[in-house]
Amino acid sequence: MKNWKDNLRTIEPYVPGEQPDLPDMVKLNTNENPYPPSEKVVKAIKEFNTDSLRLYPDPSSGALADAIAQNYNVDKNQVFVGVGSDDVLAIAFMTFFNSNKPVLFPNITYSFYNVWAELFGIPYIRPELDKNFQINAKDYYQENGGVIIANPNAPTGVCQDIGFLRDIIEHNLDVVVIIDEAYIDFSGKSALSLTKEYDNVLIIQTCSKSRSLAGMRIGYAMGNKELIEAMDNVRFSFNSYPMTRLSVAAGVAAIQDKEYFIETTRKIIATREWTKKELRRLGFIFADSETNFIFATHQSVNASVIFNRLKEKHIFVRHFNTPGINNYLRISIGTQEEMKYFISELEKIVLYP
Numbered sequence: 001m002k003n004w005k006d007n008l009r010t011i012e013p014y015v016p017g018e019q020p021d022l023p024d025m026v027k028l029n030t031n032e033n034p035y036p037p038s039e040k041v042v043k044a045i046k047e048f049n050t051d052s053l054r055l056y057p058d059p060s061s062g063a064l065a066d067a068i069a070q071n072y073n074v075d076k077n078q079v080f081v082g083v084g085s086d087d088v089l090a091i092a093f094m095t096f097f098n099s100n101k102p103v104l105f106p107n108i109t110y111s112f113y114n115v116w117a118e119l120f121g122i123p124y125i126r127p128e129l130d131k132n133f134q135i136n137a138k139d140y141y142q143e144n145g146g147v148i149i150a151n152p153n154a155p156t157g158v159c160q161d162i163g164f165l166r167d168i169i170e171h172n173l174d175v176v177v178i179i180d181e182a183y184i185d186f187s188g189k190s191a192l193s194l195t196k197e198y199d200n201v202l203i204i205q206t207c208s209k210s211r212s213l214a215g216m217r218i219g220y221a222m223g224n225k226e227l228i229e230a231m232d233n234v235r236f237s238f239n240s241y242p243m244t245r246l247s248v249a250a251g252v253a254a255i256q257d258k259e260y261f262i263e264t265t266r267k268i269i270a271t272r273e274w275t276k277k278e279l280r281r282l283g284f285i286f287a288d289s290e291t292n293f294i295f296a297t298h299q300s301v302n303a304s305v306i307f308n309r310l311k312e313k314h315i316f317v318r319h320f321n322t323p324g325i326n327n328y329l330r331i332s333i334g335t336q337e338e339m340k341y342f343i344s345e346l347e348k349i350v351l352y353p
Protein backbone atom coordinates (compact mmCIF):
# COMPACT_ATOMS: atom_id res chain seq x y z
CA MET A 1 0.00 0.00 0.00
CA LYS A 2 1.34 3.42 -0.94
CA ASN A 3 -1.03 5.69 0.89
CA TRP A 4 1.42 8.27 2.13
CA LYS A 5 0.04 10.77 -0.37
CA ASP A 6 -3.31 10.70 1.44
CA ASN A 7 -1.66 12.37 4.42
CA LEU A 8 0.11 15.21 2.66
CA ARG A 9 -0.69 18.74 3.65
CA THR A 10 -1.39 20.30 0.27
CA ILE A 11 -1.34 24.05 -0.15
CA GLU A 12 -1.03 26.47 -3.01
CA PRO A 13 1.96 28.59 -1.98
CA TYR A 14 2.49 32.33 -2.20
CA VAL A 15 4.37 33.19 -5.39
CA PRO A 16 7.07 35.84 -4.87
CA GLY A 17 8.35 38.04 -7.70
CA GLU A 18 11.05 36.46 -9.81
CA GLN A 19 14.71 37.02 -8.92
CA PRO A 20 16.49 37.19 -12.28
CA ASP A 21 20.23 37.79 -12.19
CA LEU A 22 21.29 39.70 -15.28
CA PRO A 23 24.22 42.12 -15.09
CA ASP A 24 22.41 44.91 -16.93
CA MET A 25 18.95 44.48 -15.46
CA VAL A 26 16.79 47.16 -13.86
CA LYS A 27 14.95 45.30 -11.15
CA LEU A 28 11.68 47.02 -10.21
CA ASN A 29 9.61 43.93 -9.37
CA THR A 30 9.96 43.10 -5.65
CA ASN A 31 10.09 46.48 -3.89
CA GLU A 32 13.69 46.05 -2.81
CA ASN A 33 15.67 49.15 -1.91
CA PRO A 34 17.88 50.34 -4.81
CA TYR A 35 20.51 51.67 -2.39
CA PRO A 36 23.04 49.39 -0.67
CA PRO A 37 22.89 48.72 3.08
CA SER A 38 24.42 51.33 5.40
CA GLU A 39 28.22 51.49 5.64
CA LYS A 40 27.74 50.66 9.33
CA VAL A 41 26.11 47.38 8.31
CA VAL A 42 29.03 46.62 6.00
CA LYS A 43 31.44 47.35 8.85
CA ALA A 44 29.49 45.17 11.32
CA ILE A 45 29.62 42.27 8.87
CA LYS A 46 33.30 42.74 8.03
CA GLU A 47 34.24 42.89 11.70
CA PHE A 48 31.92 40.06 12.68
CA ASN A 49 33.53 37.55 15.02
CA THR A 50 33.21 34.31 13.06
CA ASP A 51 34.42 32.23 16.04
CA SER A 52 31.12 33.04 17.71
CA LEU A 53 29.27 31.02 15.05
CA ARG A 54 30.26 27.92 17.01
CA LEU A 55 27.69 28.95 19.60
CA TYR A 56 23.93 29.06 19.26
CA PRO A 57 22.61 32.60 19.04
CA ASP A 58 20.56 34.34 21.74
CA PRO A 59 17.04 32.82 21.42
CA SER A 60 15.36 36.21 21.86
CA SER A 61 17.85 38.17 19.70
CA GLY A 62 18.20 40.55 22.65
CA ALA A 63 20.71 42.95 21.08
CA LEU A 64 18.46 43.53 18.10
CA ALA A 65 15.31 43.80 20.22
CA ASP A 66 17.18 46.39 22.32
CA ALA A 67 18.18 48.45 19.28
CA ILE A 68 14.60 48.37 17.97
CA ALA A 69 13.17 49.24 21.40
CA GLN A 70 15.50 52.25 21.68
CA ASN A 71 14.77 53.44 18.17
CA TYR A 72 10.99 53.34 18.61
CA ASN A 73 10.96 54.31 22.27
CA VAL A 74 9.22 51.16 23.50
CA ASP A 75 10.25 48.56 26.08
CA LYS A 76 12.34 45.62 25.01
CA ASN A 77 9.59 43.22 26.08
CA GLN A 78 7.29 44.94 23.58
CA VAL A 79 9.45 43.81 20.65
CA PHE A 80 9.38 40.50 18.77
CA VAL A 81 12.06 39.81 16.16
CA GLY A 82 11.77 37.33 13.28
CA VAL A 83 13.26 36.07 10.03
CA GLY A 84 11.75 38.79 7.87
CA SER A 85 8.28 40.11 8.56
CA ASP A 86 6.86 37.13 6.67
CA ASP A 87 8.06 34.98 9.57
CA VAL A 88 6.67 37.46 12.11
CA LEU A 89 3.33 37.62 10.29
CA ALA A 90 3.05 33.81 10.05
CA ILE A 91 3.67 33.51 13.80
CA ALA A 92 1.18 36.30 14.51
CA PHE A 93 -1.49 34.50 12.43
CA MET A 94 -0.77 31.28 14.32
CA THR A 95 -0.82 33.00 17.70
CA PHE A 96 -3.78 35.36 17.44
CA PHE A 97 -6.17 34.03 14.83
CA ASN A 98 -7.58 31.01 16.64
CA SER A 99 -11.28 31.71 16.52
CA ASN A 100 -14.03 29.95 14.57
CA LYS A 101 -15.05 33.39 13.37
CA PRO A 102 -13.47 34.65 10.17
CA VAL A 103 -10.43 36.88 10.10
CA LEU A 104 -10.93 40.01 7.98
CA PHE A 105 -8.57 41.54 5.43
CA PRO A 106 -9.19 43.34 2.11
CA ASN A 107 -9.67 41.36 -1.09
CA ILE A 108 -6.75 43.21 -2.64
CA THR A 109 -3.82 43.18 -0.25
CA TYR A 110 -0.60 41.28 0.42
CA SER A 111 -1.40 37.92 -1.17
CA PHE A 112 0.42 35.99 1.55
CA TYR A 113 -2.40 36.59 4.09
CA ASN A 114 -4.83 34.15 2.49
CA VAL A 115 -2.01 31.60 2.09
CA TRP A 116 -1.28 31.63 5.85
CA ALA A 117 -5.00 31.48 6.60
CA GLU A 118 -5.28 28.41 4.36
CA LEU A 119 -2.15 26.82 5.84
CA PHE A 120 -3.35 27.26 9.43
CA GLY A 121 -7.01 26.49 8.67
CA ILE A 122 -8.19 29.97 9.68
CA PRO A 123 -11.55 31.01 8.19
CA TYR A 124 -11.42 34.41 6.47
CA ILE A 125 -13.52 37.01 4.67
CA ARG A 126 -12.05 39.50 2.22
CA PRO A 127 -14.20 42.63 1.93
CA GLU A 128 -13.86 44.36 -1.45
CA LEU A 129 -11.89 47.57 -1.84
CA ASP A 130 -13.84 50.29 -3.66
CA LYS A 131 -12.97 51.12 -7.26
CA ASN A 132 -10.35 53.63 -6.10
CA PHE A 133 -8.70 50.89 -4.00
CA GLN A 134 -9.95 52.42 -0.75
CA ILE A 135 -10.88 50.29 2.27
CA ASN A 136 -14.45 50.71 3.51
CA ALA A 137 -14.12 50.87 7.32
CA LYS A 138 -17.72 49.64 7.85
CA ASP A 139 -16.77 46.26 6.35
CA TYR A 140 -14.67 45.77 9.48
CA TYR A 141 -17.53 46.41 11.93
CA GLN A 142 -18.86 42.84 11.50
CA GLU A 143 -18.13 40.07 13.99
CA ASN A 144 -14.77 38.48 13.30
CA GLY A 145 -11.86 36.50 14.69
CA GLY A 146 -9.21 39.15 13.99
CA VAL A 147 -8.27 41.86 11.54
CA ILE A 148 -5.13 42.45 9.49
CA ILE A 149 -4.57 45.59 7.43
CA ALA A 150 -1.45 46.36 5.42
CA ASN A 151 -0.91 50.11 5.77
CA PRO A 152 0.15 51.40 3.29
CA ASN A 153 -1.66 48.63 1.45
CA ALA A 154 0.13 46.43 -1.06
CA PRO A 155 0.07 46.29 -4.02
CA THR A 156 -2.13 49.41 -4.21
CA GLY A 157 0.22 51.78 -2.33
CA VAL A 158 -2.72 53.49 -0.62
CA CYS A 159 -2.12 54.67 2.97
CA GLN A 160 -4.87 55.31 5.55
CA ASP A 161 -4.39 57.86 8.29
CA ILE A 162 -4.34 57.01 11.98
CA GLY A 163 -7.91 58.20 12.58
CA PHE A 164 -9.17 55.68 10.03
CA LEU A 165 -7.28 52.84 11.73
CA ARG A 166 -8.40 53.99 15.16
CA ASP A 167 -12.02 53.69 14.04
CA ILE A 168 -11.46 50.10 12.89
CA ILE A 169 -9.69 49.28 16.15
CA GLU A 170 -12.49 50.85 18.24
CA HIS A 171 -14.91 48.46 16.51
CA ASN A 172 -12.63 45.48 17.18
CA LEU A 173 -11.52 45.65 20.80
CA ASP A 174 -12.20 41.93 21.37
CA VAL A 175 -9.80 40.65 18.73
CA VAL A 176 -6.20 41.30 17.77
CA VAL A 177 -5.78 43.92 15.06
CA ILE A 178 -2.51 43.59 13.13
CA ILE A 179 -1.17 46.49 11.10
CA ASP A 180 1.46 45.42 8.58
CA GLU A 181 3.65 48.49 8.14
CA ALA A 182 6.16 47.04 5.65
CA TYR A 183 6.16 50.36 3.72
CA ILE A 184 5.41 52.83 6.49
CA ASP A 185 8.80 54.59 6.32
CA PHE A 186 7.85 55.89 2.87
CA SER A 187 4.66 57.46 4.27
CA GLY A 188 5.47 58.70 7.77
CA LYS A 189 2.06 57.69 9.16
CA SER A 190 2.95 54.89 11.58
CA ALA A 191 0.21 53.72 13.91
CA LEU A 192 2.79 52.65 16.52
CA SER A 193 1.41 55.19 19.02
CA LEU A 194 -1.89 53.25 19.01
CA THR A 195 -0.14 50.32 20.72
CA LYS A 196 0.13 52.54 23.81
CA GLU A 197 -3.65 53.08 23.84
CA TYR A 198 -4.88 49.66 22.74
CA ASP A 199 -3.50 46.41 24.12
CA ASN A 200 -4.89 44.44 21.15
CA VAL A 201 -2.92 46.23 18.42
CA LEU A 202 0.23 44.75 16.89
CA ILE A 203 2.47 46.69 14.51
CA ILE A 204 4.73 44.72 12.14
CA GLN A 205 7.66 46.28 10.27
CA THR A 206 10.67 45.06 8.29
CA CYS A 207 14.28 45.87 7.46
CA SER A 208 13.72 44.56 3.91
CA LYS A 209 12.46 47.70 2.24
CA SER A 210 13.43 50.97 3.91
CA ARG A 211 16.67 49.58 5.39
CA SER A 212 18.06 47.83 2.32
CA LEU A 213 18.32 44.42 4.01
CA ALA A 214 15.89 42.16 2.11
CA GLY A 215 18.66 39.56 1.80
CA MET A 216 19.31 39.45 5.55
CA ARG A 217 15.71 38.56 6.53
CA ILE A 218 14.87 40.77 9.51
CA GLY A 219 11.35 41.74 10.57
CA TYR A 220 9.81 42.76 13.89
CA ALA A 221 6.56 43.28 15.72
CA MET A 222 5.75 45.83 18.41
CA GLY A 223 2.82 45.77 20.79
CA ASN A 224 1.90 45.26 24.43
CA LYS A 225 4.05 42.74 26.24
CA GLU A 226 1.31 40.11 26.56
CA LEU A 227 0.97 39.95 22.78
CA ILE A 228 4.74 39.62 22.44
CA GLU A 229 4.92 36.93 25.11
CA ALA A 230 2.19 34.91 23.38
CA MET A 231 4.12 35.12 20.11
CA ASP A 232 7.33 34.10 21.87
CA ASN A 233 5.61 31.00 23.25
CA VAL A 234 4.50 29.97 19.77
CA ARG A 235 7.92 30.81 18.32
CA PHE A 236 9.76 28.75 20.92
CA SER A 237 7.45 25.81 20.24
CA PHE A 238 8.74 25.84 16.71
CA ASN A 239 12.34 27.08 16.52
CA SER A 240 14.43 28.21 19.50
CA TYR A 241 17.06 30.14 17.55
CA PRO A 242 15.39 31.93 14.67
CA MET A 243 17.87 34.77 14.05
CA THR A 244 21.48 34.11 13.13
CA ARG A 245 24.24 35.94 14.99
CA LEU A 246 25.18 37.64 11.74
CA SER A 247 21.68 38.95 11.06
CA VAL A 248 21.46 40.31 14.60
CA ALA A 249 24.77 42.20 14.11
CA ALA A 250 23.65 43.57 10.74
CA GLY A 251 20.20 44.46 12.03
CA VAL A 252 21.54 46.40 15.02
CA ALA A 253 23.82 48.44 12.74
CA ALA A 254 20.99 49.13 10.27
CA ILE A 255 18.55 50.28 12.95
CA GLN A 256 21.17 52.49 14.59
CA ASP A 257 22.22 54.31 11.41
CA LYS A 258 19.35 56.78 11.38
CA GLU A 259 21.13 59.29 9.19
CA TYR A 260 21.61 56.92 6.26
CA PHE A 261 18.08 55.58 6.65
CA ILE A 262 16.63 59.11 6.47
CA GLU A 263 18.83 60.04 3.50
CA THR A 264 17.97 56.97 1.38
CA THR A 265 14.28 57.09 2.28
CA ARG A 266 14.11 60.76 1.25
CA LYS A 267 15.80 60.00 -2.07
CA ILE A 268 13.33 57.21 -2.83
CA ILE A 269 10.36 59.43 -1.97
CA ALA A 270 11.69 62.22 -4.23
CA THR A 271 12.21 59.75 -7.09
CA ARG A 272 8.72 58.31 -6.49
CA GLU A 273 7.16 61.76 -6.84
CA TRP A 274 9.17 62.40 -10.04
CA THR A 275 8.06 59.01 -11.40
CA LYS A 276 4.41 59.80 -10.64
CA LYS A 277 4.59 62.94 -12.79
CA GLU A 278 6.24 61.07 -15.64
CA LEU A 279 3.73 58.20 -15.51
CA ARG A 280 0.84 60.69 -15.63
CA ARG A 281 2.45 62.37 -18.62
CA LEU A 282 2.61 58.99 -20.39
CA GLY A 283 -1.10 58.30 -19.77
CA PHE A 284 -0.96 56.07 -16.71
CA ILE A 285 -3.61 56.13 -13.99
CA PHE A 286 -2.91 55.15 -10.37
CA ALA A 287 -4.04 55.69 -6.81
CA ASP A 288 -1.65 57.96 -4.95
CA SER A 289 1.17 55.83 -3.54
CA GLU A 290 2.88 56.40 -0.19
CA THR A 291 5.26 53.46 -0.63
CA ASN A 292 8.36 52.61 -2.66
CA PHE A 293 6.25 51.41 -5.58
CA ILE A 294 3.47 52.69 -7.85
CA PHE A 295 0.55 50.49 -8.92
CA ALA A 296 -0.48 51.82 -12.31
CA THR A 297 -2.62 51.03 -15.33
CA HIS A 298 -2.36 52.60 -18.77
CA GLN A 299 -5.32 54.26 -20.49
CA SER A 300 -4.85 52.32 -23.73
CA VAL A 301 -1.92 49.89 -23.64
CA ASN A 302 -2.45 46.52 -21.97
CA ALA A 303 -0.38 45.80 -18.84
CA SER A 304 0.87 42.43 -20.08
CA VAL A 305 2.09 44.03 -23.32
CA ILE A 306 4.04 46.62 -21.35
CA PHE A 307 5.31 43.96 -18.94
CA ASN A 308 6.71 41.81 -21.76
CA ARG A 309 8.20 44.68 -23.73
CA LEU A 310 9.97 45.96 -20.60
CA LYS A 311 11.23 42.45 -19.89
CA GLU A 312 12.83 42.32 -23.36
CA LYS A 313 14.83 45.36 -22.23
CA HIS A 314 15.74 43.57 -18.97
CA ILE A 315 13.51 45.92 -17.00
CA PHE A 316 11.50 43.85 -14.54
CA VAL A 317 8.23 45.06 -12.99
CA ARG A 318 5.48 43.01 -11.32
CA HIS A 319 2.28 41.90 -13.02
CA PHE A 320 -0.38 40.02 -11.01
CA ASN A 321 -2.67 37.70 -12.92
CA THR A 322 -5.45 38.36 -10.41
CA PRO A 323 -8.97 39.34 -11.54
CA GLY A 324 -9.60 43.05 -11.01
CA ILE A 325 -5.93 44.04 -11.05
CA ASN A 326 -4.58 42.15 -14.08
CA ASN A 327 -4.34 45.32 -16.13
CA TYR A 328 -2.06 46.93 -13.54
CA LEU A 329 1.70 46.91 -13.09
CA ARG A 330 3.45 47.33 -9.78
CA ILE A 331 6.57 49.37 -10.38
CA SER A 332 9.15 49.53 -7.58
CA ILE A 333 11.05 52.78 -7.21
CA GLY A 334 14.71 52.40 -8.20
CA THR A 335 17.43 55.02 -8.18
CA GLN A 336 16.72 58.27 -10.04
CA GLU A 337 18.99 57.05 -12.85
CA GLU A 338 17.18 53.70 -13.14
CA MET A 339 13.80 55.43 -13.22
CA LYS A 340 14.94 57.82 -15.96
CA TYR A 341 15.97 54.83 -18.08
CA PHE A 342 12.72 53.04 -17.22
CA ILE A 343 10.61 56.05 -18.22
CA SER A 344 12.51 56.51 -21.50
CA GLU A 345 11.90 52.87 -22.46
CA LEU A 346 8.31 53.03 -21.26
CA GLU A 347 7.69 56.09 -23.40
CA LYS A 348 8.70 54.16 -26.53
CA ILE A 349 6.39 51.30 -25.57
CA VAL A 350 3.29 53.42 -25.00
CA LEU A 351 3.93 55.44 -28.17
CA TYR A 352 4.46 52.32 -30.32
CA PRO A 353 2.85 49.43 -28.46
Ligand SMILES: *Cc1c(COP(=O)(O)O)cnc(C)c1O
Nearest residue numbers: 084085086110154182206208219
Ligand atom coordinates in the same frame (compact mmCIF):
# COMPACT_ATOMS: atom_id res chain seq x y z
C1 LIG B 1 7.54 42.85 1.56
C2 LIG B 1 6.34 42.68 2.45
C3 LIG B 1 6.40 41.90 3.61
C4 LIG B 1 7.51 40.94 3.93
O1 LIG B 1 8.71 41.42 3.98
P1 LIG B 1 9.91 40.61 4.63
O2 LIG B 1 10.98 40.71 3.61
O3 LIG B 1 9.49 39.20 4.91
O4 LIG B 1 10.19 41.37 5.86
C5 LIG B 1 5.32 41.89 4.46
N1 LIG B 1 4.20 42.57 4.16
C6 LIG B 1 4.09 43.29 3.04
C7 LIG B 1 2.82 44.02 2.77
C8 LIG B 1 5.15 43.34 2.15
O5 LIG B 1 5.02 44.00 0.99
